[in-house]
Amino acid sequence: MPPQNFRPLLDVIDTYTSFCILGHMDPDMDCLGSQRALASWLKRRGKTVVLCSFGPWRREDVSSWKEFFLSSIPDFPPGEEVLTVLLDCSSPERTGFKESDFPKGATAVIDHHATSGVFGDFRFIDANCPSTTMLIQHLMEAAGDVPTQEEAQLLFFGFCTDTGFFRHLDSGKAQYLKAAARLMELGVSPTDTHCMLFGGRSLGSRRLIGRALERAELHYEGRVLLTWENWKDWRECGSERDSDMLYQLLISIAGVEAVAVIREQNDGLCIVNMRSVTDLDVSAIAEFFGGGGHRKAAGCTISGDRHDASEHLLRIFADRLNTHS
Ligand SMILES: [Mn+2]
Structure with a gap:
């Protein structure tokens, strides 16, 4: 069972057909993994999705993902109802983009950082959750969906990055390891993931x-x-x-x-x-x-x-x- 009630968020998502998904500047695997996994799942539900990232793409492990993201927020057709979703951060400043460049309309925030901010028409913040990807996983599961193998891998990347490969998981957080185990059941390999995250470094x-x-x-x-x-x-x-x-x-x-x-x-x-x-x-x-x-x-x-x-x-x-x- 997801630790939170995801129904209100699912209801919001159901009322939109067009989405603009943003993350934070200097993105990491949790940010980008949750952006890509959410986009993939929304597309499976027949939604139109635009993925944007401000960069800079400094981190070696994510530089090859640049091609999946637009570097600026595109113009949407006038009158189109767009839900802008901020992932792994909770303020417009953290996205690197100007708030005035956001699509007109409502904004939602999905984040696992404690914050005192108030930005977002729909705020979904769980500071106990070890990664934003895990919130996305719970969201999919609450909708009765199973991640595809590719989505599972993206979600696992984020979880492993933010938990330092499980090292930052305290006792009492078994539910999150169980959720990660569900991703393994979908074909994700911790061994391969570790190689992809920590291998390939230069001398x-x-x-x-x-x-x-x-x-x-x-x-x-x-x-x-x-x-x-x-x-x-x-x-x-x-x-x-x-x-x-x-x-x-x-x-x-x-x-x-x-x-x-x-x-x-x-x-x-x-x-x-x-x-x-x-x-x-x-x-x-x-x-x-x-x-x-x-x-x-x-x-x-x-x-x-x-x-x-x-x-x-x-x-x-x-x-x-x-x-x-
Ligand atoms: Mn994170």
Whole structure:
């Protein structure tokens, strides 16, 4: 049984024949997988669907999916009733498109991020659900439909991406693993999915991780780890990055509470991304520099070279560690 009542959403969908499906900028597999799976299912129900994504298509694993999406929102015939659906995000800004470019008419939001926003005529938000693809799966199942094999694969991609291949699933969430098992029954292979998600990397992306590991420094009795990359590294190793792998390696070091990776640009700016494994809130640190994110994953931009950035960051970390421990 789906954890939520999907009837109201199904009723809304039934009243429209034309859909414009949007996701967030810098899309990941959960965003794109849910967009494609929803589009495929709606088409099976006789609907007209347009898929749009703002990009940029930076992530290696999704770059080949670009062809399935329009890079701008097309004009719809005047008078056509279009339901615009936002997936894996809940505000027009996150889509990258201008709200004034959205088709005239109603909007629906389907997301699994907690939000205080109010955008959308129909809002369907479940912050407990581990992925947006899982919401789409439940939606199909609530309609009495079974995903096609292709839809099942798309849904599984999103679920595996957002759960870090089940690693971020807490106890008490067995229902979601059961739902994923239903996708396996439709022919999805975790082995093949893992290869598709995590294989195919360049040697340069591994060398880049090597450099960041080599430069890692511990601060404050090993509670904070700082490392860096710069434009010379990208010139020598290529621009493909595997940030998830790097964070996984760094954050699993004993005693480390937070990790910051400083990416020194060629223009006097540093892009900083942070991860935390305790209740140390890195979004508060990012916000100090005008950035943002979640408590456990956040980012910001700091002006200056990497020495300036790390000095500045460490000072803010010191304040936070004092109030937090
Ligand atoms: Mn997601």
